[in-house]
Amino acid sequence: MLAVVVVLFLAVGVSDGVILSKCELKQQLERGLALQIPNSADVLAQIVCHVQLTSGFNTSTIKMIAEPEEPRGGRGPRRGRSPRGKNKDDSSSNESNENKSEVWTLYGLFQLSDHVVCNSTQSRALNLCRMTCDKLIDDNTSDDIACVQALVNAVTAPIPDRKAARHIHEMISLIHQPECMAMKASSYFADCQTP
Ligand SMILES: *[C@@H]1O[C@H](CO)[C@@H](O)[C@H](O)[C@H]1NC(C)=O
Ligand SMILES: *[C@@H]1O[C@H](CO)[C@@H](O)[C@H](O)[C@H]1NC(C)=O
Numbered sequence: 567m568l569a570v571v572v573v574l575f576l577a578v579g580v581s582d583g584v585i586l587s588k589c590e591l592k593q594q595l596e597r598g599l600a601l602q603i604p605n606s607a608d609v610l611a612q613i614v615c616h617v618q619l620t621s622g623f624n625t626s627t628i629k630m631i632a633e634p635e636e637p638r639g640g641r642g643p644r645r646g647r648s649p650r651g652k653n654k655d656d657s658s659s660n661e662s663n664e665n666k667s668e669v670w671t672l673y674g675l676f677q678l679s680d681h682v683v684c685n686s687t688q689s690r691a692l693n694l695c696r697m698t699c700d701k702l703i704d705d706n707t708s709d710d711i712a713c714v715q716a717l718v719n720a721v722t723a724p725i726p727d728r729k730a731a732r733h734i735h736e737m738i739s740l741i742h743q744p745e746c747m748a749m750k751a752s753s754y755f756a757d758c759q760t761p
């Protein structure tokens with residue numbers, strides 16, 4: 567039985583991604599994510615709920631979406647000022663490639679943006695998690711979870727770079743699922759066995 571599951575896992579993992587269960591993802595996040603905040607159990611439920619609604623627990627999900635509007639009025643042209651200190655090799659970044667209405671590609675379980683957390687051939691922007699985007703769509707979730715941790719750290723600490731802060735908040739508003747906001751661990755995870 568276990569062998570069948572393992573073989574299936576490998577076969578699926580090569581091409582089409584893996585569908586995790588809600589409880590599997592809960593366990594992985596409990597092991598991999600440190601939430602130093604009150605109500606962390608409910609926040610975990612909200613994160614997993616978000617994954618359920620955005621990617622359906624499919625580790626290979628990719629979606630393209632127009633960059634969200636800026637929350638506060640600033641409509642001027644986006645003058646390129648690259649996030650200082652974020653990219654070591656700034657020579658590769660070409661800000662003149664950055665247009666006003668950009669397409670963001672959202673990767674993986676957590677639907678993280680190539681303009682914020684990772685780099686791809688389309689985008690070399692912020693790269694908060696310092697990884698290539700295709701790492702977010704393989705079936706190894708440990709780097710995905712490490713990246714969520716980096717995001718959590720970034721939003722719970724002051725972000726000195728304003729453009730970086732704006733992009734991070736745009737991404738969060740984009741992937742934010744209102745249905746998940748009031749989620750409680752006790753009900754959402756009621757069907758998960760506690761080990
Ligand atoms: C997971 O998503 C990928 C990319 O969208 C898709 O090709 C694959 O069929 C999906 N897997 C399942 C089991 O739905
Ligand atoms: C930046 O982009 C412009 C036009 O898109 C191009 O002409 C220029 O060579 C690029 N510079 C670098 C350093 O890639």
Ligand SMILES: *[C@@H]1O[C@H](CO)[C@@H](O)[C@H](O)[C@H]1NC(C)=O
Binds near residue numbers: 664665
């Ligand atoms: C940016 O917009 C200009 C015209 O508005 C277009 O020619 C160019 O291809 C766009 N660049 C990118 C990287 O989308």
Ligand SMILES: *[C@@H]1O[C@H](CO)[C@@H](O)[C@H](O)[C@H]1NC(C)=O
Binds near residue numbers: 685687690697
């Ligand atoms: C992402 O950035 C790294 C260096 O920061 C570079 O080596 C790599 O080629 C980039 N990946 C893509 C897909 O552009």
Ligand SMILES: *[C@@H]1O[C@H](CO)[C@@H](O)[C@H](O)[C@H]1NC(C)=O
Binds near residue numbers: 706707708709
């Ligand atoms: C997943 O990737 C991490 C590095 O990102 C690596 O240390 C780990 O061994 C990988 N796990 C599996 C099951 O391949």
